[in-house]
Amino acid sequence: MLDVDDLRVYYRTLRGDVQALDGVSFSVADKEIMGLVGESGSGKTTLGKSLIRLDGRMRHVGGTVTLDGAELPIGDDARMSGFRFTDVSIVPQYAMSAMNPTRRIGTMVKELVTARGIRFADVRPELDRRLALVGLDRDVLDRYPIELSGGMKQRMVMVISTLLNPKLLIADEVTSALDVSTQRAVALALAGFRDHDLVHAMIVITHDVSLVYQIADTILVMYAGKLAEKAPTDVIVERPLHPYTRALIAALPEVGVQYGGKRLTGIPGGPPALRPAPAGCRFRDRCPLAFDRCAEQPPFVEVEPGHSVACWRAS
Amino acid sequence: MLRLDGVSKTYRVGALARREVRAVRDVSFELRPGEVVSLIGESGSGKSTIGRMILRLTRATSGTITFDGTDLTTLRRGSLKEYYRAAQGVFQDPFSTFNPVFKADRVLTMIRQAYFPATGDVEWRGRVDDALSAVSLNPDLVLDKYPHQLSGGQLQRLLIARALLLDIRLLVADEVISMLDASTRIDVLNLLADLKERGLAVLFITHDLSLGNYLADRTVILRRGSVVECGTTSAVFGDPVHPYTRTLLASVPRLGVRWSDEDLDPGPCRYHALHPGGGPPLAEVGDDHLVACFAGNDERECV
Amino acid sequence: MSTQPGATPDLDTGTATVLGGRRREALHFALRNRKLLGGGAVVLVFLLAAVVGPWFSSGDPLEYVGPPGAGPSGEYWFGTTTFGQDVLAQFLHGLRATFFVGAVAALIAGVLGMVIGFTAGYRGGWVDEVLTMITNVVLVLPVLAVLMIIAAYLQVRNVEVQAVIIGLFSWPWVARAVRAQTFSLRAREFVDLARLSGAPVRRIVFREIAPNMASYLFMVFILLFGGSVLFAATLDFIGLGPTDGISLGLMLNHAKQWSAMNLGMWWWFVPPGLGITAIVGSLYIMNVGLDEVFNPKLRET
Numbered sequence: 001m002l003d004v005d006d007l008r009v010y011y012r013t014l015r016g017d018v019q020a021l022d023g024v025s026f027s028v029a030d031k032e033i034m035g036l037v038g039e040s041g042s043g044k045t046t047l048g049k050s051l052i053r054l055d056g057r058m059r060h061v062g063g064t065v066t067l068d069g070a071e072l073p074i075g076d077d078a079r080m081s082g083f084r085f086t087d088v089s090i091v092p093q094y095a096m097s098a099m100n101p102t103r104r105i106g107t108m109v110k111e112l113v114t115a116r117g118i119r120f121a122d123v124r125p126e127l128d129r130r131l132a133l134v135g136l137d138r139d140v141l142d143r144y145p146i147e148l149s150g151g152m153k154q155r156m157v158m159v160i161s162t163l164l165n166p167k168l169l170i171a172d173e174v175t176s177a178l179d180v181s182t183q184r185a186v187a188l189a190l191a192g193f194r195d196h197d198l199v200h201a202m203i204v205i206t207h208d209v210s211l212v213y214q215i216a217d218t219i220l221v222m223y224a225g226k227l228a229e230k231a232p233t234d235v236i237v238e239r240p241l242h243p244y245t246r247a248l249i250a251a252l253p254e255v256g257v258q259y260g261g262k263r264l265t266g267i268p269g270g271p272p273a274l275r276p277a278p279a280g281c282r283f284r285d286r287c288p289l290a291f292d293r294c295a296e297q298p299p300f301v302e303v304e305p306g307h308s309v310a311c312w313r314a315s
Numbered sequence: 316m317l318r319l320d321g322v323s324k325t326y327r328v329g330a331l332a333r334r335e336v337r338a339v340r341d342v343s344f345e346l347r348p349g350e351v352v353s354l355i356g357e358s359g360s361g362k363s364t365i366g367r368m369i370l371r372l373t374r375a376t377s378g379t380i381t382f383d384g385t386d387l388t389t390l391r392r393g394s395l396k397e398y399y400r401a402a403q404g405v406f407q408d409p410f411s412t413f414n415p416v417f418k419a420d421r422v423l424t425m426i427r428q429a430y431f432p433a434t435g436d437v438e439w440r441g442r443v444d445d446a447l448s449a450v451s452l453n454p455d456l457v458l459d460k461y462p463h464q465l466s467g468g469q470l471q472r473l474l475i476a477r478a479l480l481l482d483i484r485l486l487v488a489d490e491v492i493s494m495l496d497a498s499t500r501i502d503v504l505n506l507l508a509d510l511k512e513r514g515l516a517v518l519f520i521t522h523d524l525s526l527g528n529y530l531a532d533r534t535v536i537l538r539r540g541s542v543v544e545c546g547t548t549s550a551v552f553g554d555p556v557h558p559y560t561r562t563l564l565a566s567v568p569r570l571g572v573r574w575s576d577e578d579l580d581p582g583p584c585r586y587h588a589l590h591p592g593g594g595p596p597l598a599e600v601g602d603d604h605l606v607a608c609f610a611g612n613d614e615r616e617c618v
Numbered sequence: 619m620s621t622q623p624g625a626t627p628d629l630d631t632g633t634a635t636v637l638g639g640r641r642r643e644a645l646h647f648a649l650r651n652r653k654l655l656g657g658g659a660v661v662l663v664f665l666l667a668a669v670v671g672p673w674f675s676s677g678d679p680l681e682y683v684g685p686p687g688a689g690p691s692g693e694y695w696f697g698t699t700t701f702g703q704d705v706l707a708q709f710l711h712g713l714r715a716t717f718f719v720g721a722v723a724a725l726i727a728g729v730l731g732m733v734i735g736f737t738a739g740y741r742g743g744w745v746d747e748v749l750t751m752i753t754n755v756v757l758v759l760p761v762l763a764v765l766m767i768i769a770a771y772l773q774v775r776n777v778e779v780q781a782v783i784i785g786l787f788s789w790p791w792v793a794r795a796v797r798a799q800t801f802s803l804r805a806r807e808f809v810d811l812a813r814l815s816g817a818p819v820r821r822i823v824f825r826e827i828a829p830n831m832a833s834y835l836f837m838v839f840i841l842l843f844g845g846s847v848l849f850a851a852t853l854d855f856i857g858l859g860p861t862d863g864i865s866l867g868l869m870l871n872h873a874k875q876w877s878a879m880n881l882g883m884w885w886w887f888v889p890p891g892l893g894i895t896a897i898v899g900s901l902y903i904m905n906v907g908l909d910e911v912f913n914p915k916l917r918e919t
Contacts, residue, residue: 039496150358179357179522184566184574207497210525210568237570251501253529255552255567259508264529266505267498270466372810396816404814412807416829422811429816474811 002028002051002168002201007063009050019277020046022225023063025300026308028168028201028218033194035212035233036205037248038222041271047222048170048205050074052088068167068200085116089166089199091158093173098157099145106141109160116164123163130159133196134189151182155189162198169199173206183211191215209249213237218306221245224271224282227300231307241303241314243287281311289313316516317346317369317402317485322378324364324540338364340540341378341596344533348484351507351517353527353548355563356537362520363407365537366489369518370404371395382485400430403478407490409470413462419470420458422477430481446476450506468499475506486510489520504529524567528552533603536560542597543611546604556585556606584609647911654907660900664893668717671710679707679864690885697885700876708864709889715865716847716897719781723846726785728839731792736823738793739800750797757790769858776860780853784846792838799834803827833909840905844898851894866890 005025011018021043028034038044049055051065051074060075067087073079092098100108109127110120128138134155145153154174162169171190175183193199204212212219213233220230221242229242240246247267257264269286272278280295281287287294293312300310324339339361346352356362367373369380371387380387382402390398406412413419423443427434434442447454450472457469465473471491478486488507492500507517508530521527527534528548535545536559544557555561558581565579586608589598597605648654672679684694686702696705738749768783769775803809804827812826828835853859854867855874873879873887 039498180524180563181357181566183568187568188574208568209497210570213570214568214574248497249570251497252570253501253504253525254569254571255525255528255564257525257529258548259505259529263505263508264501266500266502270468270499367810370810370814372813392818399814399816404810406807406810408807412811414808414826414830416832422815425812425815425817 001030001032001068002203003064003066004051005064005066007047007050007065008061009046009054010059010061011046011057012059013057013275016275017059018275020058020225020274021050022274022277024222024225024227025063026220026227026230028203030200031194031197032218033191033202033204033216035209035216035219036203036222037207037209037212037219039207039248039271041224041274042222043225044205044222045172046225048090048172048203051168051170051203052084052090053077053080085112085161085166086164087166088168088170089161089164090170090172091154091161091174093176099153101145104142104144105148105156109141109163112160113163118164127159127163130163130198133192134159135185149182151178151186154178154182154186158186158189158193162193165198167200169193169202171202171204174204175211176206176208184214187211187215209237210252210254221248225274225277226282226297227308227310228283229307229309229311231309235307241307241309242283242311243289243313244283247286247288316348316383317518318381319343319345319365319369320379320381322365322368322375322380324361324368324373325376338540339368339375342537342540342542343378343596344535344542344545346485346516346518348516349511349514350532351511351519351530353531353534354518354520354537355522355524355527355534357522357563359539360537361540362522362537363489366404366487366518366520369485369487370402371398372404396429400481401483402485402487403481403483404487404489405471405474405478405491408494409467409474410462412474413470415462417461419460419462419465419473422474423480426477426480442480443476446479447473449479450476451502452476466499468495468503471495471503472506475503475510479510483515485516485518487518487520490522492526493521493523500526524552524563525569536563538611541607541611542605543607544605545597546601550601550604554601554604556600556604557581558609559611581609648908651907651911653903654911657900657902657904657907660896661904664713664897665717667710668713672707672714674710679704679711687881687883689883696889697883699872699886700878700881700883705869705885705889708869709866709893711864712866712869712890713893715777715860715863716850716867716894718777719784719850719865720843720847720897722778722781723785723788723850724839724842726782727788727792727842727846728835730785731789731838732796732835734789734793735796736800736827739797740804740819740823740827742801746797749793753790753793753797756787757794759787761787765853766858769853775858777863777865780850780860781846784849788842788845788849792842795834795838796831799831800827803830833905833911836908837905840901844901847894847898866894 004027007021007024009021011020024047036044036047046058049058051072054060054074054077065072065074072083072088099105113120113123131138131140136152136155140148140152140156148156174190175186178186190202190204194202204216206212209219216233218230219233219236221228221236221244223244229236229240229245236245237249240249251264251266253264267286272282272285279297281298284290284294298310298312300308302308303314320343322339322342323337326336326338328334328336342365344352354362354365364373368375371390374388382398387398413422427439431439444454447457452469452472457465457473462470492503495503504526507519511517517530519527519530531548533546534548534551536543536551536557538559544551544555544560551560552564555564558579561579561581565577585600585606586598589600597607600606680703682702683704684698684702686698687700688694688698690697694704694706696709698704734749734753738746764787765783772779809822809826812822850859850865851867851870854865855871857871859865859868859871869890870887878886
C-alpha cells in the first residue's frame with residue numbers, strides 16, 4: 001500500500017516558492033482505486049508527479065512517501081529511476097506525445113523492456129493478453145503511433161505502463177482529451193487492470209468527479225495544495241462534509257437537469273495565490289460557512305472510519 | 316431567424332491526391348429568437364465547422380444559411396459588418412482568442428472603432444461598464460490587463476461582454492466552457508441562460524452532453540458531419556431513438572448512476588419504418604423529434 | 619486541463635499598468651533592457667561616427683596626404699596606407715557607406731519580403747501559389763554570379779546601385795518566413811475575432827498578425843541589415859564594389875591588395891574588420907533584447 005506523510009513540494013520561481021503541495025498525508029490501500037479530484041491549481045498534478053518524477057522546477061521540501069514498506073527517494077531523480085515502471089508507473093495526460101512517432105509501437109515496447117534488462121520474448125505473451133484486455137488488436141504493435149486514434153494510443157500507453165506490474169499506477173487526466181464513448185472504454189480498461197490484479201493500487205487524477213465516481217473506490221478532493229476531504233466514493237457524493245466538496249458537486253450539471261428546473265450555482269471567487277499561501281484555511285475566502293476559527297488551518301482528521309476532512313465546521 | 320438548409324462543407328486535402336473530406340453533410344436546422352439550440356457532437360463531427368459557417372468565417376460548399384431571410388453568401392463588406400452587429404461568436408480557447416501582445420480589453424476597443432466611432436469617451440465607458448456588469452466582471456480587475464494575467468473564466472466572460480456591446484440577437488458559443496473549471500463553468504452557463512431570457516438566440520456547440528442539456532430548448536446530435544437526431548431537448552434526452560444517441564447517453568459519466576451494460580439494442584430502423592423507400596434525410600418520429608437512418612452515413616444497410 | 623500552480627496566471631503584477639499606453643510601456647521595458655541598450659549604444663556610436671565623422675576629416679579620403687605606411691600617431695590616429703592615405707578618414711567615410719548600404723538594402727528587401735509574405739500567407743489559394751513560385755525562383759538564383767554579371771555590365775557603380783541590387787536579391791527568405799508565420803497566425807482565433815469585429819483585411823494583417831511578429835520583423839530587419847553589410851563587404855573585397863568612393867569592404871580589399879597583412883600594417887585592416895564585426899554583432903544582441911521587450915511573457919519571469 002501507499003503511504004504519503006506530510007508531503008511538501010514547492011515550485012521554484014524567481015519571485016519565491018509556490019507552495020503547490022503543502023503537508024499532504026493520505027494512504028491508498030491495496031486494490032484501491034483512488035480518484036484524485038481538484039480544479040486547476042489544486043496541486044493534483046503536482047501530487048501525481050511527485051510520486052514518480054519531479055520536474056525541474058519542483059523541489060521536495062519535506063515529508064515521506066512509502067510504498068509497500070519501502071520509502072521512495074522522491075527528491076533523488078537518479079535513485080527514483082530504479083522504481084519507475086517496476087514500482088510506480090504513470091499514464092500521462094497526452095499519451096500521444098509520450099510515443100516516438102518514428103518508431104513502430106512494437107519496436108518501442110521492445111526497446112523499453114530491453115532497457116530494463118528483460119527479454120522481449122518473455123513478455124510478449126503477457127503483452128498480447130493485456131492488449132486483448134484493453135480491447136486492442138495484436139497488430140497495433142506493427143503500426144506507427146500516428147495510425148492510432150486518441151483512445152487507442154491512450155490504451156496502448158496504459159498497457160506499456162503496466163507491463164511490469166507496478167505496485168502503483170498513476171493515471172493523470174487520461175480521459176479528458178477523449179470523446180465520451182472512448183472515455184468510457186479507457187476508464188473501464190483502467191479499472192480492469194485493478195480487477196485483474198495487475199497493479200496493486202491506482203490513483204486516477206481528474207477534474208471530473210462524475211468520471212471517477214464510475215471507477216474509484218475512494219475519492220480525495222484537493223484544494224489549493226491541501227487535502228480537503230477523502231472518503232469512499234459514495235460517501236463523498238452523497239454526504240460530503242467539506243464546503244468545497246459540496247459546492248463542487250452542486251456545480252455539476254447532470255444529464256436531465258435544466259437551468260429552468262434547478263439552477264446550479266458556481267463557487268464565487270477564485271483559488272488563492274500560493275506564493276506564499278495565505279494563513280488559515282485556504283478555502284476561507286470563498287466559503288459560505290467561514291467563521292473566525294478558519295483563520296487557523298484546520299487539520300485533516302478522520303471524522304468517521306475512512307472519511308477524513310479538513311474543516312472546522314465538519315469536525 | 317437563423318436557418319440552415321442542406322448545408323455541406325467539403326475540404327480538399329493533400330497537395331496531389333486532392334482527396335475530399337466531407338466535414339459537414341446536408342445539415343438543416345433552425346434557430347428562433349430567444350432559443351438555445353445545443354449542437355452536440357464528438358471530435359470530427361463537424362460541429363465547429365457549422366459554427367464557423369454561420370459566422371461566415373468559412374463558406375459552405377453547398378446549401379444555404381439564411382439570417383432573417385438573407386442568404387449569408389450574399390453579404391459583402393458593409394452588409395457583412397452589419398451582420399456581425401447582430402451575430403457574434405465566442406470560442407473554445409480563451410487564451411488564443413486574445414491577441415497575446417495586446418491588453419485584453421482591446422477586444423472592446425475594436426468594437427468601438429468599427430461600430431461606434433462617434434461615441435464619446437464617457438458614454439463608451441458607461442456602456443463598457445454595463446456590459447461588464449451584465450457578465451459579472453469587475454471593470455477594475457479586468458480592464459488594462461494582459462490576457463495571461465486573467466483567468467480563463469474572466470476571459471470568456473470578457474468575450475461575451477464584447478458581444479453584448481453590439482445589439483446581438485445570435486450568439487454562437489463554440490465549446491466556450493470546456494476549458495473552464497467546474498466551479499466557474501456553471502456561472503458562464505447561467506450567464507448564457509440569462510441572455511436567453513433577454514431574447515438572445517444561442518447556438519451552444521459542445522461535446523459534453525450534460526452541459527448541452529442544461530441550457531438547451533432544442534438539441535441537434537451530430538455524427539460524422541450529419542444530423543442523426545434532433546428535436547426538443549426533452550425528447551432527445553428523454554427518449555433517445557437513434558443508436559448513436561443512446562450510446563452517447565449511456566457513456567456519459569453521471570454522478571449517482573454507474574455505467575451499466577444495459578442492452579442498447581435500438582430495434583429496427585425507425586427511419587425506414589416511416590420511409591421504407593427513402594425520403595428526406597430525417598424522419599419525424601414524434602412531435603418535433605426527428606431521426607436519421609440508423610445506419611447513419613456509413614456505407615451499409617441498416618438493420 | 620493540466621494543473622501547475624506555477625503556470626497559473628498571476629494577478630499581482632502591478633508594474634505593467636503604471637505607465638499606460640502600449641508604446642510607452644514597451645519603451646519603459648526597452649530602457650531597462652541591458653542587451654538592447656548595450657547593443658544600441660555600440661551601433662549608435664558607429665552611426666554617429668558615420669554621420670558626423672566625415673565632416674571633421676579632410677576632404678577626400680583617397681587623397682595622398684601623409685607619409686606612406688606610417689603607424690598610428692598623434693597626427694594620423696589610425697595611421698596611413700602604403701600611399702599615405704589617412705586610414706581614419708577612410709574608416710569614417712567607409713562607415714557611412716556601410717550604414718547606407720545596410721539600411722537601404724534591408725529596407726527594400728524587408729518591404730518586398732513582407733508585402734509578398736503577408737499577401738501569400740493571408741490570401742492563400744492561387745495567389746499564394748504564384749507568389750511562392752516567384753519567391754522560390756529568386757531564392758535559388760545564384761546571387762553572387764548574377765551580381766558579378768550585373769557588376770560587370772554596369773560601367774559606373776556607386777554605393778546606391780549596390781544597395782538596391784543587394785536589396786532586390788535578399789527578400790525571398792523573408793517572404794517565405796513571413797508567409798509561413800502569417801499562415802499559422804491566420805488560423806488563430808483572435809484573427810477570427812477581428813473578422814467578427816468587422817475589421818478589414820489590411821487592418822487584420824497589420825494590427826493583428828504583424829504585431830505578433832514584431833520582434834521577428836525587427837530581427838528580420840536587423841539580420842537583413844547585418845547580412846547586407848557583410849554581403850557588401852564581400853562584394854567590395856572581391857573587387858565588385860563601388861568604382862568610386864570608399865567602404866569598409868573596399869578598405870579590406872585595398873589592404874589585401876597591397877599586402878598590408880604581410881607588411882604588418884595592422885592599422886590598415888583591423889579598423890574596418892573590427893567595425894564590421896562590431897556592428898553586425900551588436901545588431902544581433904539588440905535583436906535578442908528586443909525580443910524580451912516585445913514579449914510580455916519573457917519580460918515578467
